[in-house]
Amino acid sequence: MTEVAWYDEVLKRKDEMLEELKEFLAIESVLDEADSGLGAPFGRKIAEALEYMLKLGERDGFKTKNVDGYAGHIEYGEGEELIGVLAHVDVVPAGDGWTSPPFAPEIRDGKLYARGAIDDKGPAMAAYFALKIVKELGLPLSKRARLILGGDEESQWRCMAHYFEREEMPTMGFSPDADFPIISAEKGLLDLRFAGTNEKSEAKDGEWKLVQFKAGQRVNVVPDLAEVKLAGEGDVFELKEKVQDFLLTHRIQGYAEEGNEGVTISIKGRAHHGSEPEKGLNAALEMARLLAAIPLDSAGRQFIETINRYLVDSFFGEKLGIAMEDEFTGRLTVNAGIFSYEAEGERMIRLNVRYPKSGEGEKICEAIEEKLADDHFRITEIDHKPAHFVEPDHSLIRILSKVYEEQTGEKAELLAIGGGTYARVLDVGVAFGPLFKGREETAHQRDEHIVVEDLLKATAIYAQAIYELAK
Numbered sequence: 302m303t304e305v306a307w308y309d310e311v312l313k314r315k316d317e318m319l320e321e322l323k324e325f326l327a328i329e330s331v332l333d334e335a336d337s338g339l340g341a342p343f344g345r346k347i348a349e350a351l352e353y354m355l356k357l358g359e360r361d362g363f364k365t366k367n368v369d370g371y372a373g374h375i376e377y378g379e380g381e382e383l384i385g386v387l388a389h390v391d392v393v394p395a396g397d398g399w400t401s402p403p404f405a406p407e408i409r410d411g412k413l414y415a416r417g418a419i420d421d422k423g424p425a426m427a428a429y430f431a432l433k434i435v436k437e438l439g440l441p442l443s444k445r446a447r448l449i450l451g452g453d454e455e456s457q458w459r460c461m462a463h464y465f466e467r468e469e470m471p472t473m474g475f476s477p478d479a480d481f482p483i484i485s486a487e488k489g490l491l492d493l494r495f496a497g498t499n500e501k502s503e504a505k506d507g508e509w510k511l512v513q514f515k516a517g518q519r520v521n522v523v524p525d526l527a528e529v530k531l532a533g534e535g536d537v538f539e540l541k542e543k544v545q546d547f548l549l550t551h552r553i554q555g556y557a558e559e560g561n562e563g564v565t566i567s568i569k570g571r572a573h574h575g576s577e578p579e580k581g582l583n584a585a586l587e588m589a590r591l592l593a594a595i596p597l598d599s600a601g602r603q604f605i606e607t608i609n610r611y612l613v614d615s616f617f618g619e620k621l622g623i624a625m626e627d628e629f630t631g632r633l634t635v636n637a638g639i640f641s642y643e644a645e646g647e648r649m650i651r652l653n654v655r656y657p658k659s660g661e662g663e664k665i666c667e668a669i670e671e672k673l674a675d676d677h678f679r680i681t682e683i684d685h686k687p688a689h690f691v692e693p694d695h696s697l698i699r700i701l702s703k704v705y706e707e708q709t710g711e712k713a714e715l716l717a718i719g720g721g722t723y724a725r726v727l728d729v730g731v732a733f734g735p736l737f738k739g740r741e742e743t744a745h746q747r748d749e750h751i752v753v754e755d756l757l758k759a760t761a762i763y764a765q766a767i768y769e770l771a772k
């Protein structure tokens with residue numbers, strides 16, 4: 302029985318780890334399909350971030366493999382069985398309002414600030430150093446341990462689909478991409494795209510024509526900005542006054558501005574992870590609430606009515622008639638993440654629905670489609686990931702619980718989340734950290750950060766976890 306001072310081993314490597322993590326975070330690894338190419342399916346920056354990690358692995362004497370730029374791995378040990386640790390190198394777009402530039406990592410008050418600091422480049426680096434510690438200590442393993450890094454987690458998970466078509470499935474594993482202690486259940490996920498074609502419609506006297514409605518960049522993020530263009534002969538003064546009144550009474554930031562081609566209205570919301578839509582401020586939904594009080598052309602009015610009828614004040618699917626909950630995985634949630642409307646062109650809404658373990662994805666799709674069909678929308682895309690669950694008495698859970706309890710002195714409760722982590726692509730997988738209880742959740746938000754002390758603690762936990770699982 303080896304007694305290893307895991308945390309001390311991390312401290313010995315602290316400076317090196319932070320140095321490399323900063324370099325890694327400085328790569329703006331946001332999905333950019335316009336910049337894709339051979340070996341870089343998600344854009345050159347994501348490919349660069351993946352390659353950065355694999356290079357570290359090569360330098361430190363691990364077996365590495367780049368699987369066509371979709372994903373890659375860093376492996377240590379010998380044996381038949383394989384333990385997987387799954388993390389991702391892509392990040393969501395930075396958004397506005399950062400205190401320091403999102404891709405110029407900076408440590409202030411013991412916190413490392415950067416896009417990706419906690420989701421998920423920080424944890425990926427922690428897992429890498431964990432593997433490195435196990436290797437450098439020369440601990441005997443009977444299984445192989447493999448850090449698997451994907452490049453498309455924040456969008457469509459094409460990385461893992463591609464990877465697991467070509468590479469073996471680990472016996473079991475974990476993903477450092479959520480909360481401690483252990484997340485043994487994840488809700489089912491539905492990304493739905495609804496679209497339709499707008500009929501030709503003109504603004505009548507006193508009405509405004511809805512020319513364009515735009516909000517949101519990612520379906521799994523609460524939109525923090527909504528912009529609308531109106532045209533017509535309506536009363537600009539009265540319109541501006543209505544907008545001002547709305548903004549004041551709802552304490553929302555925004556403006557209305559007259560230009561050559563009409564009036565632009567802009568509303569600022571507050572971004573938040575799509576698994577907790579009620580905690581953000583959805584700029585698009587607020588815009589729809591505002592426009593409900595403004596006379597619009599018939600096609601525009603219909604679009605706004607749909608949003609108000611089914612989505613406004615309905616974060617738990619109440620108005621869509623799909624509300625449900627169960628004891629362990631909680632309530633169904635609906636994030637209305639992307640909106641787009643072009644007069645005489647397409648109307649489009651994308652929803653990110655997360656449903657409890659007891660729900661059925663197909664039935665939920667049918668129910669929503671039925672409602673929206675009346676409003677000239679139909680489903681044009683479905684991305685479905687069923688709910689994921691590992692039994693509490695599985696050896697994976699027993700081992701991770703033991704490690705967590707030994708290192709933190711706290712009970713390793715099992716949690717359920719609405720977020721989808723890579724854990725669900727594993728046959729047997731859980732999410733394990735890195736956010737400790739009571740810490741602020743900043744993933745997908747401005748000023749994303751990880752507490753440096755927590756990063757070190759997580760690294761120590763991962764190192765022991767890898768060892769205990771693979772020994």
Ligand SMILES: [Zn+2]
Nearest residue numbers: 420421454478
């Ligand atoms: Zn993540």
